Amino acid sequence: MTRKKEQLLSFVALIVLAILTYLAQNYLDNYKLRILNLGAIYATLGVSLNLIFGFTGQFSLGHAGFMAIGAYTTALLIMPPMYKEMTFIIEPLIWPLNVLQLPFIVALLLGGLFAAILAILIGLPVLRLKGDYLGIATLGFAEIVRVIANNIPQVTNGALGLKGIPQYTNLWWTMGFAVLTVFIVKRLISSSYGRALMAIRENEIAAEAIGVNLTYHKVMSFTISAFFAGIGGGLLASLLTTIDPRAFMFIMTFNVLIVVVIGGLGSITGTVIAAFLFNFCLEYLRPIEEGFSLGPLSIPEVPGLRMVTFSLLLLVVILFKQNGLMGEIEFTWKGFFRFLSRFKANRPMKGEGM
Amino acid sequence: MTLLKADNITMRFGGLTAVDSFKIEIEPGEIVGLIGPNGAGKTTVFNMITGIYTPTENRIYFQEEDITGLKPDRIAKMGIARTFQNIRLLDNLSVLDNVMIGTHLHLKSNLFSAIFRLPGYVKEENELYEKSRQLLKKVELDEYAGEKAGSLPYGKQRKLEIARALATEPRLLLLDEPAAGMNPQESKELVDFIRQIRDEFEVTVFLIEHDMKVVMEICERILVLDYGVTIAEGKPEEIKNNPEVIKAYLGVDVVNA
Numbered sequence: 001m002t003r004k005k006e007q008l009l010s011f012v013a014l015i016v017l018a019i020l021t022y023l024a025q026n027y028l029d030n031y032k033l034r035i036l037n038l039g040a041i042y043a044t045l046g047v048s049l050n051l052i053f054g055f056t057g058q059f060s061l062g063h064a065g066f067m068a069i070g071a072y073t074t075a076l077l078i079m080p081p082m083y084k085e086m087t088f089i090i091e092p093l094i095w096p097l098n099v100l101q102l103p104f105i106v107a108l109l110l111g112g113l114f115a116a117i118l119a120i121l122i123g124l125p126v127l128r129l130k131g132d133y134l135g136i137a138t139l140g141f142a143e144i145v146r147v148i149a150n151n152i153p154q155v156t157n158g159a160l161g162l163k164g165i166p167q168y169t170n171l172w173w174t175m176g177f178a179v180l181t182v183f184i185v186k187r188l189i190s191s192s193y194g195r196a197l198m199a200i201r202e203n204e205i206a207a208e209a210i211g212v213n214l215t216y217h218k219v220m221s222f223t224i225s226a227f228f229a230g231i232g233g234g235l236l237a238s239l240l241t242t243i244d245p246r247a248f249m250f251i252m253t254f255n256v257l258i259v260v261v262i263g264g265l266g267s268i269t270g271t272v273i274a275a276f277l278f279n280f281c282l283e284y285l286r287p288i289e290e291g292f293s294l295g296p297l298s299i300p301e302v303p304g305l306r307m308v309t310f311s312l313l314l315l316v317v318i319l320f321k322q323n324g325l326m327g328e329i330e331f332t333w334k335g336f337f338r339f340l341s342r343f344k345a346n347r348p349m350k351g352e353g354m
Numbered sequence: 355m356t357l358l359k360a361d362n363i364t365m366r367f368g369g370l371t372a373v374d375s376f377k378i379e380i381e382p383g384e385i386v387g388l389i390g391p392n393g394a395g396k397t398t399v400f401n402m403i404t405g406i407y408t409p410t411e412n413r414i415y416f417q418e419e420d421i422t423g424l425k426p427d428r429i430a431k432m433g434i435a436r437t438f439q440n441i442r443l444l445d446n447l448s449v450l451d452n453v454m455i456g457t458h459l460h461l462k463s464n465l466f467s468a469i470f471r472l473p474g475y476v477k478e479e480n481e482l483y484e485k486s487r488q489l490l491k492k493v494e495l496d497e498y499a500g501e502k503a504g505s506l507p508y509g510k511q512r513k514l515e516i517a518r519a520l521a522t523e524p525r526l527l528l529l530d531e532p533a534a535g536m537n538p539q540e541s542k543e544l545v546d547f548i549r550q551i552r553d554e555f556e557v558t559v560f561l562i563e564h565d566m567k568v569v570m571e572i573c574e575r576i577l578v579l580d581y582g583v584t585i586a587e588g589k590p591e592e593i594k595n596n597p598e599v600i601k602a603y604l605g606v607d608v609v610n611a
Contacts (some may be wrong), residue, residue, distance in 0.1 A: 184469055191468040192454070192461050192479060195447070199455045202444035209404060209438075211430035211459030211522055220465065328446075 006333045017175065025171045033171060034239070035283050040174035041235050042275035044181045046259040047268055048228035051185050053257075054265035055194065056221040057201025058127060059135040061253050063229050065142030068149060068248035069118060070111035070230025071237035072156055075165045076100075077107035078238065083164045091154045104168040108177075108234045115230025116223045123222040127215070130204075139250060149245040161244025162237075169239040177235060181228045182268055188224070189268075197221050262317050263324050270326030285309050357382045357417060357526055357558050358403070358434075364411040365398050365582075372398045373409075374582040380526070385552060385559045387573035389566075389593075391602060394579040396562045397439060400528050403560075404436050405429040416526070431459050435524035437515045439531045439562075445504030449495060449514055452503045453486040456521025486521060492554065493517045493547075509540045513547070520555055527551075529561040533568045541565055545572045570594065578602065 024036060045063065052060045076084075076097050084093050092098065102110070126137045149156045156162070188194050196217050199207035208214055237243045259278050263270030288309055291301035299305075317324070329335075362375040373395040380386055388396050401407045403414060405426040413422040421429055435456075444452050461468075461482070463475035490496045493513055498506060503514060512532060519527055532548070533541045545568055552559055563569045569576065570590045578586040578593060580602040586593055593599055 187469045187471065188465075191471075191475070192458050192463075192482065193465055193468050195451055195455045196458045198447060198451075199444050199458075202446060203442050205406075206438070206442035206444065207455070208426040209430060209436055209442075210456045210518060211427045212455070213425075213427045 009333050014179070017179070021171050021175050035279050036276075037169060037171060037174045037235075037239050039276035039279040040171070040178040041232050041239070042256065042259055042279060043178040043272045044174075044228055044235070045232040045256045046263065046271040046275045047178075047181045047185050048225045048232070049256050050260050050263075050265065050268065050271050051189070051197075052221050052225040054260060054267070054271075055189050055201065056197045056218060058218060058222065059131060060138045060222065060225070061135045061250065061257070062122075062138035062142045062226075063256050064248040064250060064252035065138075065145035066115040066119065066226040066229035067233030067236065067252065068142075068145050068245070069115045070108075070233030071243050071248070072149065072162070073111035073114050073230070074104075074107045074234030075162045075237045075243060076155075077102045077110060078104055078166055078168065079162070079164065080166070087160075087163055088153075088157050090158060090160070093157075094154050097155065104166075104173075104238065108173075108231055111234040112227040112230035115233070116227040119223045119226030120219060123219040124215070127218040127222060139253070142248070142250060142253060146245045146248050149248070156245070159245060161242060161247075163242045165237055165241045165243070167238060167241050169235050174235055174239070177228075177231055178272070181231075182272065184224070185228075186268055193217070193220070258314060261324060262314065264326040264328060265324060266328040267324065267326040267330060269329070269331040270324050274325060281310060281313065282306070355382070355418065356380070356415075358560070359415040359418075360399075360403070360412075361415070362412045363402060363409040363414060365395070365402055365407055366410045372582050373402070373579075376579075376582075376584060378577065380558060380560060382525070382558050383552070383556070385548070385561070385572055385574050387569045387576040388560065388562045388579065389564070389569055389576060390579035393581075395582040396579055397530060398582075399579070400436060400530055400562065403429075403528065404434060427459070430522055430524075433523070433525035434528065435519035435522045435526070436528035437512075437519055437530055437532065439534065441511050441515055443503040443511055443515055443518070445502065447503060448500055449503050449506065450486060450490065450499040452514060452518050453489055453521045454482055456518040457482045457485060459522055489517055489521055493520075493551075508535055512536070512544075516547075516551070520551060520557070523555075524557055527557045527559050529559065529563075531562055531564060533563055533565040536565075538567075541568050544568065548572055 024033065028036070045067070049060070049063050052058050077100060080101055081099050084098055122141055126134065126141070129137055150159050152158070189197065196207065196212045199210070199212055200214060200217055204214065255278070259274045260271055262278070263272070263274030285306045289301065289303055289305045292299055356379050358378065358380040360376055360378045362377050363373065364371065364375055365373040376399055388399060390396055398407065402409050405421070405424050405428070408423045413420055415421065416432055416434060419432070421432065444455065461478060463472070463478050467475040487496070487499070490499055493516070495510065495514055495517060498510065503511065506514060516529065516532070529548070533544050536544060548559060549572065551557065561573070573590060576588065576590055576593045577584055578599050585598045585602060586596045588596070
């Protein structure tokens with residue numbers, strides 16, 4: 001298949017996705033829309049975490065921290081000044097934030113940008129660490145962000161959080177940014193820079209010996225990852241319309257990490273599939289908590305059973321499919337048609353049988 | 355012009371002197387060998403030259419430029435490439451990717467033009483691809499281009515590591531025990547291979563090797579290290595008959611007997 005043809009197919013697929021988004025946005029109820037929105041946001045978050053963890057091999061647990069920065073930045077920039085006055089009852093919001101109101105897209109991008117700048121600042125010292133130590137340091141960073149958010153009421157309204165954030169987020173925004181993230185990360189990793197990132201993952205000493213500047217590439221990957229985490233945070237803030245520091249505890253990072261691990265470290269396709277699957281499961285496993293009977297066995301109402309089931313599902317995936325759903329395999333048009341032709345080849349055989 | 359010059363470099367780890375006053379001058383086009391018993395400090399010398407360690411004392415010059423204390427990637431960029439005693443390939447990446455990563459340090463396009471595939475980057479990427487393909491052809495690994503590097507047989511992995519080093523277009527190539535684990539036939543081919551790349555790629559070769567057959571056949575000059583001290587230097591025949599060297603390798607009694 002020629003490159004031109006593949007590009008054409010991708011273009012058609014994008015149009016189909018746009019039509020589906022249009023239909024979903026206009027005809028689905030709010031409940032289903034919310035699940036889809038969350039799925040798309042998790043896709044953005046997951047793909048960005050996959051860039052630093054799956055492709056660059058740097059175990060970062062700081063995603064919730066970057067999300068918090070994006071979320072607070074976006075929220076503070078899109079809330080109308082009147083709302084802010086009403087929300088900040090302990091201490092008034094500092095100038096100029098109390099009078100500022102910007103368009104959603106500008107606020108989102110600024111949120112991503114702040115997260116990215118912070119990523120450069122903490123990445124430079126922290127990315128010298130390896131493996132678990134890097135994980136602990138980045139986890140510490142995320143906790144610091146949360147604790148600070150708790151303790152500067154003149155900016156974040158402290159533990160009370162922000163309420164009444166305008167709900168600009170819709171499926172167009174979440175799907176749009178998911179597609180953009182996938183596009184940029186895919187292009188990055190299939191470029192020469194991406195090969196250098198994977199070289200770092202495979203063997204740092206070898207990568208450095210063949211001229212890969214470790215600091216530059218690690219910080220670059222970390223920064224791009226943080227940028228999209230910040231955007232994801234901003235989208236989330238405007239979807240939920242209320243945020244507080246507790247929303248960005250380490251459990252948030254682990255949710256994204258689960259998505260990446262289930263999807264497959266080093267597979268963008270897997271991450272996107274897992275992102276939607278994760279959110280569908282979270283919702284559709286809810287009935288379990290309401291109590292049910294399994295033949296003679298009746299299970300009473302147990303709040304939180306949903307999460308237990310989810311943990312079991314996760315265990316099964318990790319035990320029987322260590323590389324995640326997709327391993328390192330990516331969706332390609334070539335692979336897609338090969339997959340289809342398998343069915344075509346089967347059909348005449350079935351006909352013969354009958 | 356002297357290609358590499360180390361002026362009495364010393365490497366200490368706490369109280370242990372791994373390499374003591376190591377001195378060497380390598381001229382362009384030479385094949386120089388570094389031998390010595392286990393733990394003599396040979397790999398430490400390589401690690402100092404390639405920037406993994408910074409010598410505790412004195413300095414190293416490459417093409418008359420001071421490279422002491424530079425980071426490994428800077429040194430690679432200046433034209434020193436190496437292989438490792440225990441092969442360090444990027445096992446999960448394809449053979450072609452392994453070589454292409456070696457060309458990354460010559461990439462001029464910035465990140466932005468790489469992500470958005472601007473014409474300048476596309477042109478460069480195509481050049482790097484062609485160059486890597488050519489290189490694989492020259493070292494006869496072309497047919498394995500799409501395979502995972504980790505799945506190659508041992509001898510081919512060694513060859514690929516050398517090819518990857520060559521992709522950085524070095525002036526000086528450091529080979530750390532290239533014949534380790536090879537059978538006599540493979541070692542023989544290796545000798546020819548090293549000569550061939552020296553002539554074809556115009557590189558200077560500095561190698562560590564335990565296989566004396568290989569060393570004696572290929573090296574024009576040999577240095578012998580023992581406990582971090584250079585005990586002999588000279589042509590292969592001189593080294594073979596040097597009593598100090600025999601003592602270091604076989605023990606003092608053999609010499610007296």
